[in-house]
Amino acid sequence: MNGLPLVVEELHAGYGKLQILYGVSVKAKPGELVAIVGPNGSGKSTLLKTIFGFTTVYRGRIILGGRDITKIPPSRKPYLGLAYVPQVDNIFARLTVEENLKLSRIVFRERYASSPSPQKDGASPDKLFEDMLEEIYNMFPVLRERRKQKAGTLSGGERQMLAIARALLMKPQVLLLDEPTAALAPKIAEEIFRKIREIADRGVTVLLVEQNARRALEIADRGYILVQGRVAYEGPSKE
Ligand code: ATP
Ligand code: MG
Secondary structure, three states: OOOOOEEEEEEEEEEOOEEEEEEEEEEEOOOOEEEEEOOOOOOHHHHHHHHHOOOEEEEEEEEEOOEEOOOOOHHHHHHHOEEEEOOOOOOOOOOEHHHHHHOOHHHHHHHHHHOOOOOOOOOOHHHHHHHHHHHHHHHOHHHHHOOOOEHHHOOHHHHHHHHHHHHHOOOOOEEEEEOOOOOOOHHHHHHHHHHHHHHHHOOOEEEEEOOOHHHHHHHOOEEEEEEOOEEEEEEEOOO
């Protein structure tokens, strides 16, 4: 896994004419875990949606690894190394856990094919995907246990793990996570926090939006506090 820098410059964005973000700037270095916290309705989800391309940008830019992606549609973003796990997850309840995970193969294949220096050594993209799936199962053993089960039968925490695991199988270089621990018991939330730290430690750039500001800032490298669509504070998260 390897990360790309993400730079959000003076972003003004919203829904149609309803402006929500007013000049938001956010930076994340490769492999950095950046927490974004703030009150309900402050624009945290809107920021992630905007980075992924779901809102209207009036002004400002989003730069991924030096490339301006502001106008690139959401459907193309995963192919550029950006993965997004929304606040309301989009797991397919009637598919099994493994079928959900395998949905990422289509992105994985294309990213592999278009990567400038693929470690080819004869291995097919499908074999590499299987290896990656194995690695993901090692990271989330509960998903291996439940791989044949319908995703609709998972607990809230397991669903979140599935959503994160499925995003990781697209080999993202920047991962956007919107409240992955919302409505979870403290123990399972803590497990997810530890996985997120591990993902960043493996080199993926992570933007983590969290309700649990205290814990998110503890595990993050840097943090931003959003208030009413503006950055009210930014700095080393320990402060
Ligand atoms: P929470 O902590 O509750 O998840 P948030 O910080 O993620 O809040 P957003 O979801 O970004 O907040 O919402 C910011 C503002 O944008 C709110 O006033 C909300 O009502 C508005 N908003 C969100 N989604 C839409 C939408 N699809 N259309 C119009 N307005 C929206
Ligand atoms: Mg939100």
